Amino acid sequence: MTHITLTEEQARIVEQAREVIQVRDGQGNVPGCMEPHDFTLEEIEEAKHGLNSAEPRCTTSQVLEHLRSLGPRC
Numbered sequence: 001m002t003h004i005t006l007t008e009e010q011a012r013i014v015e016q017a018r019e020v021i022q023v024r025d026g027q028g029n030v031p032g033c034m035e036p037h038d039f040t041l042e043e044i045e046e047a048k049h050g051l052n053s054a055e056p057r058c059t060t061s062q063v064l065e066h067l068r069s070l071g072p073r074c
Helices: 008-016 042-050 060-069
Strands: 022-023 032-035
Touching: none
Parallel strands: none
Antiparallel strands: 022 032
16 A cells, blocks of 8 residues: 655644545645545444445455546546
8 A cells, every 4th residue: 555644734634624635746736635534423323234234245446446437536
């Protein structure tokens, strides 16, 4: 997995964000976006329900392939 280490200031901005964050390089280009992970109680309950379900599941690889097929968000 590729990773980027944020400065303390950048990490604080990401932690406080409530909407999609555009990541820009020094020239102002947008090589990517980040979405904050602030799950609601309803989303957590839904996830727990899914774990106990007999419904078919997707692998991480299948999910990532689907997300890549959607293209960039910003």
